[in-house]
Amino acid sequence: GNSVTQMEGPVTLSEEAFLTINCTYTATGYPSLFWYVQYPGEGLQLLLKATKADDKGSNKGFEATYRKETTSFHLEKGSVQVSDSAVYFCALTRGGADGLTFGKGTHLIIQP
Amino acid sequence: DAGVIQSPRHEVTEMGQEVTLRCKPISGHNSLFWYRQTMMRGLELLIYFNNNVPIDDSGMPEDRFSAKMPNASFSTLKIQPSEPRDSAVYFCASSSDRGFTGELFFGEGSRLTVL
Numbered sequence: 134g135n136s137v138t139q140m141e142g143p144v145t146l147s148e149e150a151f152l153t154i155n156c157t158y159t160a161t162g163y164p165s166l167f168w169y170v171q172y173p174g175e176g177l178q179l180l181l182k183a184t185k186a187d188d189k190g191s192n193k194g195f196e197a198t199y200r201k202e203t204t205s206f207h208l209e210k211g212s213v214q215v216s217d218s219a220v221y222f223c224a225l226t227r228g229g230a231d232g233l234t235f236g237k238g239t240h241l242i243i244q245p
Numbered sequence: 246d247a248g249v250i251q252s253p254r255h256e257v258t259e260m261g262q263e264v265t266l267r268c269k270p271i272s273g274h275n276s277l278f279w280y281r282q283t284m285m286r287g288l289e290l291l292i293y294f295n296n297n298v299p300i301d302d303s304g305m306p307e308d309r310f311s312a313k314m315p316n317a318s319f320s321t322l323k324i325q326p327s328e329p330r331d332s333a334v335y336f337c338a339s340s341s342d343r344g345f346t347g348e349l350f351f352g353e354g355s356r357l358t359v360l
Contacts, residue, residue: 165347176249176336176351177288184346222288226347232278232301233347237287 135160137223137236145242146213154208154239156197156223164225166190166199166206171220171238180208180221218243247271249352251337257358263325266355269318270339278349279312279322280336288336294320327359 169177181190186201250269338349
């Protein structure tokens with residue numbers, strides 16, 4: 134079956150630091166890959182996505198590249214802000230009735 | 246535009262009581278998902294509806310849980326009887342159905358505490 138593995142949190146960084154949150158996946162075929170973000174007290178919202186190998190998704194300064202050879206979709210940001218503090222979820226789907234499979238989430242804390 | 250609307254936002258109840266959570270998906274969306282989030286288990290898919298029909302309910306923990314979608318604009322998740330281990334945040338999400346592409350729109354969640 135499908136599965137997503139993320140690095141354990143919490144991840145604590147200082148403002149303006151470089152961020153990497155690792156994500157690897159297991160799936161047959163060619164899944165689409167996603168990063169969702171959950172701010173405190175809110176539901177998840179889509180941050181970025183990539184639908185095929187070597188695609189790069191980007192939004193709000195965050196980027197992730199679909200690496201089929203390493204089955205990875207690591208999230209990066211060059212300079213984080215306190216407002217980026219949230220829980221980040223990596224996810225995948227093969228579409229149709231497959232639904233969306235989430236990782237366990239990584240709690241990011243940015244200190245001023 | 247209104248997003249996914251869930252109610253109640255918070256519910257505190259005693260063990261053995263019936264709990265009903267409600268969800269109104271985004272208008273025009275015809276896929277609806279119920280998720281449960283806990284610290285221990287993360288985000289778990291409970292059930293998935295497409296065009297008001299349950300497609301996958303393999304995540305429903307046991308017979309105490311039931312979900313319905315009587316029409317395209319309303320769904321309920323019921324727990325009867327409730328137990329302390331059901332304490333969690335329950336999220337409803339919807340999606341437009343043009344071949345599911347993975348973009349879900351989540352409500353703000355219903356935080357359930359069972360004493």
